[in-house]
Amino acid sequence: MNEAGCVAREPWELSFLAEPREVAGLRRVVRLHLKMWGLSRQTETAQLCVTEMVTQVIRRAGIGIPVSLSLPMKGTFLRVEVRVLGEYGAPMPASSRANDQEAVAELLLGSYAERWGTREGPGFKTTWCEIATGLTTPHGHGGGVRVTRAEAMISLYEAASAHGARMTRLTPVTATRVVI
Known part of the structure; x- marks a missing residue:
């Protein structure tokens, strides 16, 4: 809490290598971080989104590549971002994809998050989703x-x-x- 009594929800980022064994640790870190932010109700959804996004990175880009997980607030929404350094395939609409696992992952992400998408730039690609928090202000609470x-x-x-x-x-x- 800051001096005004509001929860300080500064953007948070963690770099890691894309490895299947990292997913469980990422889920624990997300749970702890959201608890500190007073967003425990969003923990399960955020963990599921992180699991799906990191799993897709591992499937598409491979094991051992540099990745970062970021949790910033976007207004009253919790934003979960997974950024990959380097190039890998952009998601395609589920109807045009042959890989059923990817289609299911994107359907799950779309059903858990209010909105999701990707952002690409030179040398990176970010997959993100936004989860409703029920907060009345970005630094307030859902009371x-x-x-x-x-x-x-x-x-x-x-x-x-x-x-x-x-x-x-x-x-x-x-x-x-x-x-x-």
């Missing part, structure tokens, strides 16, 4: 309307006390205790 109102009230009292305004009914500490 709903009541929690958002409570945060607003606490912020109002904190701002007023910081500017020397006299609090007649509630102090920020009392307001915090009442809200909690």
